[in-house]
Structure formats: C-alpha cells, structure tokens
Amino acid sequence: MMQHQLAVQARFRPETLERVLRVVRHRGFQVCAMNMASSANPDEINIELTVASPRPVELLFSQLSKLVDVAYVAYQQPTSQQIRA
Template structure:
C-alpha cells in the first residue's frame, strides 16, 4: 500500500475533524496517523494525516477540498510501506 501525508487547514468547528475522517473512510483510505493543532487565534485548525491505500490520493484530495470548513488541502509526500512480489 502507498502512504500519503495530507495536510488540511480548516476552520475550527466541533464537527470538522469528524467530517474529514468520514471522507477519508468513505474514499477507501486507512488512517495510519493523525495530528491536529489549533492555530494561535484558536479559530482554525491544522490536521496532518498519514493515510494508506492502493487508490489514487487525488480521489481523497478532490473530496476534502469540497468540505465547507476546509480552507486548504495539500499532499506532502508518497512512500511505499509494502511491496508486492509477483511470482
């Protein structure tokens, strides 16, 4: 599976994190790690997700940027965690 690091900047609302995680799950991605921090003004949040899936990360990117509270989505890196060996 390929891992992708996704950064999401959004407005701070109680339901924002739940919406982001629901989109990740519905698009067939598995959350490997998550980190969320509020900004200094406590009105915005930064969410860093490491997700894994054989599916293209563009599917997730296009859905996350459509969420109402999301201001910015960025994909930072791709890494392979397991390799398929064909006989």
C-alpha cells in the same frame, strides 16, 4: 498499499474532524496516523493525516477540498513504505 501524507487547514468546529474522517473512510482510505493542533488563529486547526490505500490519493484530495470547513489541503511526498491490510 501506499502511504500518503496530507496537511489540512480547517475551521475549528466540533464537527470538522468528524467530516474529514468520514470522507477518508468513504473514499476507501485507512488512517495510519493523525495529528491535530490549533493554529495561530484560534478559529482554525491544522490536521496532518497519513493515510494508506491502493486507490489514487487524488480522489481523497479533491473530496477533502470540497468540504465547507476546509480552507486548505496540501499533498506531501508519498512514502514507499508498504502496509499490510
């Protein structure tokens, strides 16, 4: 499986992280690493996700972009590291 890194900027609400993780799971991706930090704006958070799946990452990217609380999604270079499921 290929690993992909995504950077997500979203509103800081209790349900935001749960929604992001639900979309990741429903689209068939496995979370390998996650980092969440508050941004300069106290109403926003930055989430860095490393996910793995044989599916195209564009499926996940487009679905995360549609979430109400998500303001920005950026796709970073994929890593060639293989992961066993």
